[in-house]
Amino acid sequence: MIKKYLSATLVGLSLLAASSSSSAKVIDFEDINFSPSGGFSGQDLTQRYGLNFTGGRYGFSTLTATSYSGWGAHSGNNYAWGDGYNMGIEISGNNITLNSFWVRGALMADDVGSITVRAFKGSKAVASKEFSYTETYHLETFNFAGIDRILITSRGSGPVLLDDIDVGFASPVPEPASYAMLLGGLGLLMLAARRRKSS
Template identity: 30%
Template sequence: MKTKHHNYFTATALAALLSCSVSSAQAEITFYNSQAAYLAAISAPAVDRFDDLPFWAQGPGYLERTAGEHSYVAWSVAGPGEDSLLYSAGSAGDAWLSTDQASDYLTFGYFSKKVYGIGGFFFGTDEAGAYLPGQTIRLNVLAADGVEQLILVDNTTTGSFFGFVSTSRLDAFQVSAVQPNGGYSWVAANDLTLGSVAAVPEPASYALLMAGLGLVGAAARRRKA
């Protein structure tokens, strides 16, 4: 595993991804601000609670993580081409994943192939990693075919759940804090929830299905005759 990653959400990265896409179909991404609705939209949900993380003021550059049958990598991005360090916040009984610098982007990527949905609790913290009320969080998701969706959510709390489900496999997800006037806020993530979606039949499968329905109809006509 490489220890150097990149910021997915730059114009250069998006252009490169779009240029190499071989699919003409564009992903549809649905945003959820309800945990129940998000869970109803995915299959094989699995939660990474981060409670096994040790406490470090300045943590590693990246983490390789698993949640059920899904896997991913988490790291912090300071800017285009610049990685930084992670930070473990929360408490020993309920750890959160955060960034070392307030302006950094908490990034998730290198998902296993069945990840079509990502969600969790996202909110702001102070310098010590304690919950900071009333903060605005930026959520940015990118599908494997280059479709991107950016959402800003205000007044987040530790119970603020947000998620995205895509019709195309997910490539990356970033969360960051919008800095308040006259102060600083760090983003935190808790209970990251990954999931798949029900498989959509390929065109060839539709053709076989229609042919099968045609045979059933013909047999029904023969029986009626």
């Protein structure tokens, strides 16, 4: 009998622990529909996918369709576009992990430069990576975990395109009160089962 109650308690605790795991998603921007005019269409990207986007040369990040000459997405049709010339794109959220993204320059063959990606927890920089980019998409991997802000800055001659941003979102960790409620509920179930057996 005690084995049965103990196994029920262990199952309950493991389910609660599993609920605090993280989930990952690849942001490819394909859920946004555009109606291009003059070969170009865009939309300011501020809050989407559980994240906040800010920055860019003129104080914004832009999401564009790929019909503009020389530009293209890594996959699908849409991508995030940040104006070059020392642009900065900031992505913020709650307890996120930046795994990777695809990046390239746009328009001209000489659109080359360097990008620095810095990860922050609060106001403290906890990780960074610098790399070069060209007019061809390439994958950059990071594995920056447990952060709440990502700052992407470029020093180059033209716009920077980001696509297929792989991020993870950690579920909130259950508070001790949650465990206490679970154990209390299991205790009441055990008491009810014991009374039923004795009657």
